[in-house]
Amino acid sequence: MSELLDQYVMNPILQLAPGQLLQWAMLQFYAFTLVVVRISGLMIIGPVFGQPIFPTNIRILLILSLSLLITPTLHDQTTVGFYQLDINQDQRLSQDEVPEHLQDRFEDLIITSGRQATRELTVNDYRFVTRMPNSLLDYAWSILGELTLGFSLGLGVYIILLSLQMAGQMIDQQAGMALGEVFNPGFDMNASLSGQYLYFIGITVFLLMEPVNGHLLMLSSLIDTFQVFPVGEGIVSTNTLDLLQTLMHQSLVLSIKVAAPLLAISALISISMGYLGHTVPQINVLVIGFPIRAMISLIVLVFTLSGAADIVVESIPSAIDQLSRSAVL
Numbered sequence: 001m002s003e004l005l006d007q008y009v010m011n012p013i014l015q016l017a018p019g020q021l022l023q024w025a026m027l028q029f030y031a032f033t034l035v036v037v038r039i040s041g042l043m044i045i046g047p048v049f050g051q052p053i054f055p056t057n058i059r060i061l062l063i064l065s066l067s068l069l070i071t072p073t074l075h076d077q078t079t080v081g082f083y084q085l086d087i088n089q090d091q092r093l094s095q096d097e098v099p100e101h102l103q104d105r106f107e108d109l110i111i112t113s114g115r116q117a118t119r120e121l122t123v124n125d126y127r128f129v130t131r132m133p134n135s136l137l138d139y140a141w142s143i144l145g146e147l148t149l150g151f152s153l154g155l156g157v158y159i160i161l162l163s164l165q166m167a168g169q170m171i172d173q174q175a176g177m178a179l180g181e182v183f184n185p186g187f188d189m190n191a192s193l194s195g196q197y198l199y200f201i202g203i204t205v206f207l208l209m210e211p212v213n214g215h216l217l218m219l220s221s222l223i224d225t226f227q228v229f230p231v232g233e234g235i236v237s238t239n240t241l242d243l244l245q246t247l248m249h250q251s252l253v254l255s256i257k258v259a260a261p262l263l264a265i266s267a268l269i270s271i272s273m274g275y276l277g278h279t280v281p282q283i284n285v286l287v288i289g290f291p292i293r294a295m296i297s298l299i300v301l302v303f304t305l306s307g308a309a310d311i312v313v314e315s316i317p318s319a320i321d322q323l324s325r326s327a328v329l
Helices: 004-015 018-045 057-083 100-113 137-173 193-208 214-227 236-280 286-326
Strands: 183-185 188-189
Touching: 018 057, 018 137, 018 214, 057 193, 057 214, 137 188, 137 193, 137 236, 137 286, 188 193, 193 214, 193 286, 214 286, 236 286
Parallel strands: none
Antiparallel strands: 183 188
């Protein structure tokens, strides 16, 4: 740890004159604030971190701690990003190797480095250099870009987990327990009992799933965005927006898959109760049908839990990977 501090912090400071030291400190603080904003975007809505039940002071401490660890490595992050984009591994980055949503940054770097003739960048040209904003408006625009980049990653994962809550809502409506909705102060919203139950199971699996815990995988994907989008240049591409729309569709499909067994059985119960009420009018179908429907729904819900866990294990890593690729590639 001491060697890392000497390499990334103490050695650069000792090599600077007092005036340069002040300028260096301002640049580092500017970069630090933007790193804080990008991580905050994830913490606002991301699973676990973004929930009201997560203590605010712990959230702030986590954001500041991660930002302090990431800020000294920003130069190395862009170096890794250069070699990821360098498809033919010739140590030069040409325009045809750069994704469409990174073309503007490529053109700016070409002009800044004076490479208009060759139209290729070296790793030193691509490496991140902190520059102060020209105006307060530019600083505000950079903050907005950083915030939306972190927000989009957290929102994509949260959309998938909400499929379990939607499935629980459908289950309670069919089981006759929808009137049992309660206000959950931890989430600041009304939710059905089964919806909360399935959602908490999903969160538990998200935190414990193998080979990498979901929250660590999500944070790792956010850190990877610094390889392609240095601080101050964070944007949300159209690919990411299209992917969020696709994830909303997938979330609805997953919720129907989880609730499908109970929906099918509820339909059979309704048909059976209707046939029984038609053939034996003396029987009060409402009185008999309600406890039968509730009992069978609870039994089916028990067998649904494994399917809910499988959905989290299969869908969350895929969603995080797609979001990361849409932002980076």
